[in-house]
Structure formats: structure tokens, C-alpha cells
Amino acid sequence: MTSPATHSYISPAHILRVALDVPLDRLFDYLDGGFSVDIGQRVVVPFGPRKQVGVVVAKSNTSDFPIEKLKPIISAFSDETPLDYETFALLKFCADYYQYPYGQALLSALPVRLRQTKPAVSRKQYLYSLTDAGKVQTIDNLPARKLLQRRVFSALPEHGALDEIALSEVSAGWRKPLQGFIEAGWVQAQQVLAGIKKSSFSAVPAPELNAEQTQAVQAITAQVQGFKPWLLHGITGSGKTEVYMQILQSILANNTGQALVLVPEINLTPQLESRFRSRLPNFPLVSLHSNLSESERLQNWRLAQSGAARIVIGTRLSVFAPLPDIRVIIVDEEHDGSYKQQDGMRYHARDVALVRAHRRKIPIILGSATPALETWHNAQTNKYGHLTLNERAVSKAQLPLIRCIDTTRTEMHDGLSPALVTAMKERLARGEQSLLFINRRGYSPVLLCSACHWIAPCMRCSSRLVVHLRQGRLRCHHCGHEQKIVRQCPSCGNADLHPTGHGTQRLEETLAKLMPEARILRVDRDSTRRKHALTDMLASVHADEVDILVGTQMLAKGHDFPNLTLVGVIDTDSALFSPDFRAAERLFAQLMQVAGRAGRADKPGEVLIQTSFPEHNLFNALREQDYAAYAQSLLQEREMTQFPPYAYMALLRAEANQFSPVQQFLTDASELARTLTEEVMIYHPLRPQMEKLKGMERGQLLMQATQRNAMQNLLRQLVPQLREHPLANKIRWAVDVDPLEF
Template identity: 70%
Template sequence: KQQDSMRYHARDVALVRAKRLKIPVVLGSATPALESWHNATANLNAPQPNKYSLISLNQRAVTAAQLPNIECIDTTKVNLQQGLTPQLIAALKLRLVRKEQSLLFINRRGYSPVLLCSACHWIAPCMRCSSKLVVHLGQKRLRCHHCGHEQKIPNQCPSCGDADLHPTGHGTQRLEQTLAQLLPTARIVRVDRDSTSRKNALVEILDKVNNQEIDILVGTQMLAKGHDFPNLTLVGVIDTDNALHSPDFRASERLFAQLMQVAGRAGRADKAGQVIIQTQFPDHALFNALRRQDYVSYANALLLEREQVQFPPYVFTALLRAEANDFALVQKFLQYAFEQARGLSPDVLVYDPVRPQMERLKGMERGQLLLQAASRQALQRLLKTWVLQLRTEKLSAKIRWALDIDPLEF
């Protein structure tokens, strides 16, 4: 879904267009969005047909290819070597001997996500966003991955003056450096937004992979799906646990889909594939389902949770986002919007205005207001009147605001 500017979901646009043209749409995925899965399975045992028809593919595209073996390594019970488990290092060395390829997946570009002062625990912040600056050691710069702001890495802590500043955590650049130290003979390439910004850079890298000129790929979600590397037999997953604690209710759905997709890069031809996931929580329900490669049971479990707490797809939502240089203007506008919406329909639940997880973005102070209804018709009826009220409010000219229907994040 397009998250800014004109907000639309490509899937929904395709469905509307297909309906007008009276043609079918194929939504193909090993890990469908829960909304799509619900639309295809909610009434399987009922006389009323589902919105979608369900067609299951029970074998891989290459008949000889088998699903990879997935292993979760408990990082609390082993000694890590520069962030890597002995099992993963051994598996990488074995692939080098066999002249097979490996992929290490870490969904965080840069060298390190945090620059930390060991004396006072100062962390380099972005002055324009509610986020931390990411260390890009090769360029000796700190960058914000949200607004693009960048600055030099300081020689000493701006807070206490101590010179002991440490990059903390791993990104793709640091992982690439670590592998070069541990496996000096390996031909390693990094694939992320930074390394592929040059025209045709990604095409050149993929050609090298297919020509067996690369031993180890280090990459972000750019490599998670859509690529077929017949000689790639090992996938290692680094540092995914943060998503298990995210306040975003879709985080576990996204993580499961992402890991299923990246695991699918291993063993796509006639060679057996192996996936090693490093985690502190190997017995988590997500990893148990992942080991079984059981999307169906995990998706159904997540849907049951959402039904119990009344989250999409069991309710319909709209999110009013507002931003301005002065947060007082945002507060005033959202309070007006709240009071107007609250009196329009008893069938729509209007939540109090709150600040989003990213409170400030690109120098703008932000706030939001969520609406929820059991039926889309009730929500749309309210929105029709409400949007007119918001447009005629004088405050609307002093801030930027947008209405997001079926928001992916709130």
C-alpha cells in the first residue's frame, strides 16, 4: 500500500478494475495478507460463498526441489562470534567448500543502528525526527533513514565530552565487514538501498550471483522474494527479535511473511536448502510455525486473536493524520475533529487523539485520530459528512492532514 502522498492499495485498485472489466484477478503469495486469507477462508464450510476463491499449490515450481530445513538457534545459550552463532559460521564454511552460495538476511541497512556514548549513554538523535541516527562507517557519516538528514560522526560525545563513542548493533555494512574478517577467501556482496543506488547496480550484482561469481549475499528485504538462485542453499537470518515486541499489531504477521519468503530463497533447485535463524526466543509460536512452514495454522491463530480484540479484518478503520510545525495546532485540530465525529454516528467508535510512534517526522509534529466501525457502510456514511466539516474548519488551512482508509499502521 502507498503510505504517503495518494494513499491507495494496489491490490484493491486491481480488484476494482477487474470488476469493471469483468475479468479474474490472481492474488498469488506463499504468505497472503491476513485480510486476503480471511476473504478466501471465512466461509469455507458455509453455504454463503467467500469473497475470494482459494487455490492451493502443493509443490514447488521445480519438481525436485524440497522445502528447506529451518533451524532456530537460541543465541542466549551459545557464544556469539561478532554477532554470529558457531552453527551459522560452520554452515557458511561448508557452503564455501561445496562451492554453493549463501544469503545472510538482516533487515537493517547501514553499519550500526545506534551511536552510543559509553560514559553517559547519550545516543545520536535526529534533530528533525523522533528517531536515532544510523552509523554509516564507510562514509564516516550519521544518517536518518526517515528524513535523509546526515552529519559527520562526532569525535567526542556532545553531551559529556567523552571520546568513547561506540557503534552498537548490526546493520548490513557491519555484517559484511564481519564476514570478510571471519571468511577472508569468500566473495561477499552487500545488497541494500545504499549499495544499489547506482543505475543498473542491482542487475550487475544479480548477474554475478547467477554466474557463480559471488559466495555470500548480505541483504535486506530487497532479497527476500522474487529472486531465484539455483545454487543458493543456505539462508541465515540475523537479529529479527525486535519485531516480536513491536506495538504494531501487524508486526508478527509481517515478520512471519518476511521470514517465510526469505527462507524460500534456499534450495530452489535440486540441492537441499537450510535456513538458520538466530533468536533469543526459539520457542515463540511464530518460530514454531515457521519451522513447520505452516502458514495456515499461524494465520488462523492470528485471525482468532484479532477477532477477540476486534482488529481488522473484523472491523473497518480510518485514520486521520495531522502534522504542523507547532504541535498545539495539531492538538487543536484533532480535538475539533474528535468532537465532530463523536456526535455523527453511534455505530462508529471514535478514539481519543494520540501521538503516533514517530512523533516528529521531517521537522513536523504529528498526531492522529482513529475511527472504527463494524461495517464499512457505517464508516463511509460518517466520513462523508465528517470530511466536509474538516475541510471548512479554519485550522485545516494551517496544518497538513490526510485521511487514510484501512490504514496498515496506527
């Protein structure tokens, strides 16, 4: 990977091959400078006029460069545990497969503080205990409706202290009430040395498994020696999480082994973490996700690396976490698009997890109610083991009744049908909860001029600005641009401008007028910006302090609300006729997930979907809750059109301030690719659906092959030559292997 030379130079000193976070696909040679350095160790090296952190990946006595031209390293972090060979090999595979510089791939997988030139310091930890003032208080001093405060206060022992792990077992939303107790002088915080310990709580008894759950646990635990991928296809509420926990309990018994549990999004982590801690208190657990502070992430990463953490729950980057004794990998909601990284190295965490499990010869479980078509195809062709859970885990829980409301035949009021409003009022009267799902945050999708039909555009993207009425702002949800709401049309001068369409804010306002007595909670990216905001909101829902939830896809999956019996879906029709061939698959999965929030306990659930196309094939399958039949019909379409999983794709994406260099680069790339292979279909360069994004003009080149090796062989030849193209450094470009978005 070093630069080619005609002959090698021999040195009596050790030469270190160092990976750096730079966009060059090569390693760099440095002298060891008298330091004792191991492979996998972090070092600080001179790189041009600045210093950089690198990782030593090899040692040698020879170099392709004259020894006198090699610089010594500046320092080495010798007090840290080196990276292991497995991490090196996995990231090298990913860098090669996804066509990304190895050094950048390796460094980006490390916590931020391990990429800095100064020594990495872990976070502070605290123990919380009652003060003298707190010990004389009783739970009766707290308002009866403040259930979360009462629960946290009751857990604090009169003598002794609790750490954050123990408090998180009490409630995922413990931080806010505890801060109130500290401010009141009832609780004090004492800093302690960072580390991990077993839970101080007794294990919650395991529920009795039904026959399907028992079969799943027995089948997987019977084949834990060697690589074995499993698809655990379970309807929403079928108890997949309980199956995961009993499998972990079996595999991690005898105080050996580690497990990696991947979740698609941050907002699923606290709830899953709390459930795992309460059920498996004897297995030290840490989480890894972007909502952690840099010091928290570093601490948890080190606990995983040392083996002290037995279970690691994390989002997609956690697939690279160092786990020296890993015995099993679980990928929850494996179909979710959040597992695909959309910038930098565009890896898919589920696919990387499969590679990691294969290399370590361990089982991997892919769980979903609506598996990705690629996963379903592999299960149907017996490449994966296939286990199904067709019953809800709670004995009295039934699948919700799904009905479509034809919006072309009913009079709508502010985006709501009379049938949906009536159903919400009935739940309100019974003390049950409702969820309204709309995948648009803000007040209204667009600001429209009634005279000339001008719509407020984003100047930096091929999109419209969204009205956020409470803040008095127009915002682009793609690039983040925002501006004041205009008072008259810039095109014709008309002052009659109307917010058109519905977003979460407008829906919340409408509901407040229709049902002023209802307690309404809006959950979207705007309302959850504050750290721990989502955790606090979910705690309020579980405490029955909310009657109606209004939310986006943040609420569509993974959450378990026992008192929620109605789900209303406001608008889904735009995805039915999208040019993206994956749109129908994504919509079906999303609707199945959000429908699964209703009726998860002993109360029957109902789902009402507002649509102009109630007889569409997708809705027919949804009403029957028959994923298998719908997946089969989609697979037949994919086979006829030769789309994945019957073909392999790669996209060459490019963008610049002007489109002409993008067009020239992609045209040259397509012509070059055609000269390199005849096994790959090379399409003509096109503009994507979002032609302009964040001020950049965009284009893309699609390549398609029936064999994965044919695609990889082409990319191995094509990408190095593109790096030498005259325009390569004048535009932004990247290769996206196995793309999910077009």
C-alpha cells in the first residue's frame, strides 16, 4: 500500500507502517524514534506542517523510500491496549469492499478522543446518595402524579449510594428528577473512578415463553459453535427481545463470552438497555451511540475492549467495537435503512456484522417483523436459518385491526377524517392512548401563494422550505438553511400566503382545538433536540401522563406502550408511486412497524390509515398482515427487472458548485468503465432526484452486475484510475457499493 519504487532500502531500525486519517489509500513509513511500539498502538507523527494521530499496522526493516527521508514518530501512547488483529482485518475488508481509504476507515471507527493528539481521558462517574435533608423526606412529600420522581426517590437507599447503571434500571428517565433532588438539597453526587460493575438489582423473572419462542431459543442455542446466520421473523409484539435475552443468558453463561446487540437508531437504545439490565443484571452492559458524550463513548469503548463489558448495545458504528471474546451478534430491526452509512465509508452495518460473525465462526441473529428483501431471499433459499414468531407474546394481546379510510370519499377537516377523530375521542373517554403518525415535522410542508402558486424554495437544494410557525421560520430539512417567514410573495407581491399541507406542529395545534382536554405530546426531531428529551417523553407516556402522541418515524418502531390502542396514519400516498424501487418495501415496513404499536397488552388495538388508494396491493397485504405474500410479489418484480437481490449495484456519486465538471467526470468514468469490463452494465450518468443539495450540483453513475465478484473486480480497477483523473480533486466524489438511496 506504500508508493511504488524500484528498490527497497534496508534499515537497522524498525520502520513503522502507519495508517493515517487522510484521503490517500496507502500506509506511511516512519522510524520508531526509539519508542517501543506494538502493532495496533496509537502514535503521533509529523505529517506535513502538522501533527496527526495514526495507528501502527505493521513493522518492517525495509522501506520503499530512502531511510534518511523517513521521519521518526513524535510519541506513542504506550499505556493503552493496542487494537487487535480482528479489528484491523475487518476494517481492511470494509475499506476494500466499499472502496474507501484504509487509514480513514480505521481511524473513523475509533472514539473521537482516540483520534486526537493529546492523551484520551474517560468521562467522570458519580455515585448518588441522600443528604441529611433527603433522609428526613418521605415519598408522601412528592405529588402523587409525579410517578417518575416517586419511583427514583424510592430507589435511593437511606444508607449507601446508587450509580448511573442502577438508576437506569429504575427508569431510563432518571436524570431529570434526580437533578431536581440535587437542586433541592436532597441528594448529593460523589465522583468515583470510572469503571463497570454488576447490577445491584435482582433479576426480573423471565416470562414463560410460548411454543414458537421456545423453539427459536432452542434452535439457536443448539448451534452456537460455528457461523450460522438466523432470520428471526416475528410479528410486532411477538417477543423477539425476550428471545434475544434468553439466548444471551445461555451463550454467556459460565462467566465467559461477550455479545454485540445492534439497534438501528439512538432512540431505541435506552429502552432496550433498560430491559436488558433488569432481566440480565449479572452481565455488565454498556451502550455505544452518538448521543453519548465523547468521554462516555471512550469509557464504554474501553470497557468493551477490555472484556469487562459482557453485552454491548449500540448503533451502526458499534459493529466495529473491539470485543475480544465475542460469541454472538444480534441485529435488531435488521431491515432498517439506518444501518447504512450515507457518508464517509458507506458501509451497511448488518452486512458487516455478517462478515464479522463469519470470520469469528459465531452465530448471528437478524430480527425483524418486515425483513429486508435480501434477507428474506437468503432465508427462502436456505442460506440462513429461518425462525418465525406468529403470535403476540402477551397471551391476551391480539394483532390490531387495520382499516383504510378512503380520503376521496370523506370530507377532511384540517387533514383529519371524521372517523379518525371519533376513534380518538372514544379512546380519550376510556382513558386509553392514541398515536398519530405523520412523517413530516414542522407546521406545514410548504408556504403557497394563492395568486401565482409560488412555493417557498430552498436556494441551496432542489426542495421546498418547511413552515415552522411557532418559531416564525422557514427551514430546509435537507441542508438546515432557515429564514424568516416572508409576508408577501416575492414573485407577484401578493400578501395572501398560506401554509399548505400538514406537519407535526400543525397536527398538534389542530388536535388541541378539537380536544382541549387531551394531553398531547409531539415527538419529532425538533422536540427532542435536548439530550435525554426523548427518554423523558417516553417515560411520560409510560406513566400515562399523555393521551395523544403525535410523531414521526421516531415512534414507529421498537417502543412498547401497553395503554396505546389506536394508531392513525395521516398521509402515506406519496411513497406509493416513487421512482425509487425500494420505496414500497420501506413503506410497508414502516406501516407494519407503526401499526404494531397498537394493542400490545390485553386491550384490542386498531389502526386507521388515511389514503386515496385503499385498494392498493400494499394496503391489501397490510390489512391481512401478510408480509410473506407481499415480499414474494416484490421479489417477483425484482427478478423481472434484475434489481437486488438478483443483481448487485454500485453508484458513483459526484457533486460540485457547477454541474459541468460533475458531468465531465461521470462521463469519463462511464467510458473508462466500459473499457474495463463487459460483465457489468454501465448506465449513462444522470441527475438524482435531489439534483441540488446544500448548494452543490449533483450527478451519479449507476453500475449493475449479476455477480458480486464482477462488480468488485471492476471497482478495484476503476477507482484507482479515477483518483488520478484531472477533476478528481476539484469535485467531491465517492463510490456507494450496495446503495439504498438513489
